[in-house]
Amino acid sequence: MKKLIRSNIEQIVKIIDVEENFNLKENELLVEVLSVGLCRTDLLVAKGEIAKNKEEVVLGHEFCARVIRDGSNLVEEGTLVGFNPLYNGEFMGLDFDGALAEKIVIPRENTVIVSKESKLTPKEIAYLEPVAASAAPLKVLKSPSRVLLIGNNRISSLTEIILKSYGHEVVVVNENNLSAIENNSFEYIIETVLNDEVVQNISRILVEGGTWILKSRKKTNTNFISTEFISKEIRIRAVN
Numbered sequence: 204m205k206k207l208i209r210s211n212i213e214q215i216v217k218i219i220d221v222e223e224n225f226n227l228k229e230n231e232l233l234v235e236v237l238s239v240g241l242c243r244t245d246l247l248v249a250k251g252e253i254a255k256n257k258e259e260v261v262l263g264h265e266f267c268a269r270v271i272r273d274g275s276n277l278v279e280e281g282t283l284v285g286f287n288p289l290y291n292g293e294f295m296g297l298d299f300d301g302a303l304a305e306k307i308v309i310p311r312e313n314t315v316i317v318s319k320e321s322k323l324t325p326k327e328i329a330y331l332e333p334v335a336a337s338a339a340p341l342k343v344l345k346s347p348s349r350v351l352l353i354g355n356n357r358i359s360s361l362t363e364i365i366l367k368s369y370g371h372e373v374v375v376v377n378e379n380n381l382s383a384i385e386n387n388s389f390e391y392i393i394e395t396v397l398n399d400e401v402v403q404n405i406s407r408i409l410v411e412g413g414t415w416i417l418k419s420r421k422k423t424n425t426n427f428i429s430t431e432f433i434s435k436e437i438r439i440r441a442v443n
Contacts, residue, residue, distance in 0.1 A: 207303035208259045209249055216249045216262070223306065227274035230311050234284060238325040239302050240265030240333065243356070244420065252280075253422040255298060262278040262290035266302035267328035268309075277365060278316065282324075283316040285331035289443065294420075321366055337362040339442035340393050340416045347371050351388075353378055354395030362393065362418075384408050393418055399426045404433040417441040 204223050209216050225233050245262050247253045270282045278284075286302075288295035290313050295301050312432045317328055337358060344350065347370040352359055363373045376384060378396040381404040390413045392405050397419035402424050406427070417439055432439070 204305045206261050206300075206305075208261050209251070210256070210259045211251065211254050211256075212258050214251055225272075225306070225308055227272060231273045231274045231308050232270055232278060232284070232311055232314060233272040233306060233308055234268035234270050235306055236266055236268045236302050236304060237283075238267045238329040239263045240278075240329045242333065242391065243358070244294075245296060245301075253297065257298075259393050260297065261300035261302070261304050261307075261424035262296050263303035264297075265329050265332045267325040267331075268302070268307070271306065273310075273311070277309065278314075282319075283317040283321075283325065284309075285317065285328045286357055287313045287315065289313075290331055326423040331396070333358065333361060334365070336418070336443075338390075339363050339418065340366065341369060343414060343440050344371060344391060347358050348391055349389060350386075350391045350393060351376060351379065351384065352395070353401060353405075356395055359376070362395065376427060381408070387411070389413065391416060395419060397421050397425055400426040403431075406435065406437060409435065409437050411435045412438070414438040414440055 205218055205220050227233055248262060266286060268284055270278050270280055270284060286309055290310060293299055309354055310398055315331060317323060346390055349372045352363055352367060352373050352375045359375060363375055366373050378401050386407055387410045390410055392409055393416045394401055395418060402425055415437060
């Protein structure tokens with residue numbers, strides 16, 4: 204069986220061919236992977252920019268698969284599934300093996316069952332995770348709201364589409380052009396790129412009592428000056 208792995212020893216990405224004996228636990232599914240999306244996180248793992256202590260890891264976390272076998276016979280063979288890649292505080296394709304393999308074993312509790320009546324294709328089902336991540340700010344936003352969306356990338360574009368479909372006014376700005384945004388001009392800010400300069404601008408742009416919707420999954424430290432947030436009583440709301 205072929206897998207695409209990142210070797211943290213050799214510092215390379217490569218395809219390996221291995222024999223697998225799948226011994227399922229009661230809460231696990233054996234699935235055949237049909238379609239896999241490529242995410243910014245996958246690229247960072249592949250480049251070794253967010254490498255972990257594991258010697259190697261199978262890449263990929265956005266996928267659609269077909270059930271081969273259920274450890275408890277609860278899910279019918281042939282059922283199409285999606286997946287939530289955040290499991291027990293760890294992330295698929297980074298902390299534990301991902302989906303870029305012919306067959307994988309996944310926990311049933313994080314599996315999303317696709318109904319037989321669904322017209323979604325395997326490619327569309329693979330986008331479950333980025334769509335869910337982009338929709339997460341809806342948990343916080345009052346409707347309708349005026350929102351500053353920081354970043355010019357695929358996730359920001361998807362977030363913009365989703366928020367607008369719910370009636371929110373969205374202003375998109377590249378992270379390098381934040382100086383053009385006036386002080387105290389937005390009640391809500393969502394970032395899809397996170398660094399020291401972005402955080403400094405967030406505290407400047409938000410109104411008093413405004414909300415920073417923290418969305419970026421970043422694995423390195425970001426510095427910020429707390430007094431700038433405290434003086435304006437800015438709320439920081441993380442969404443997943």
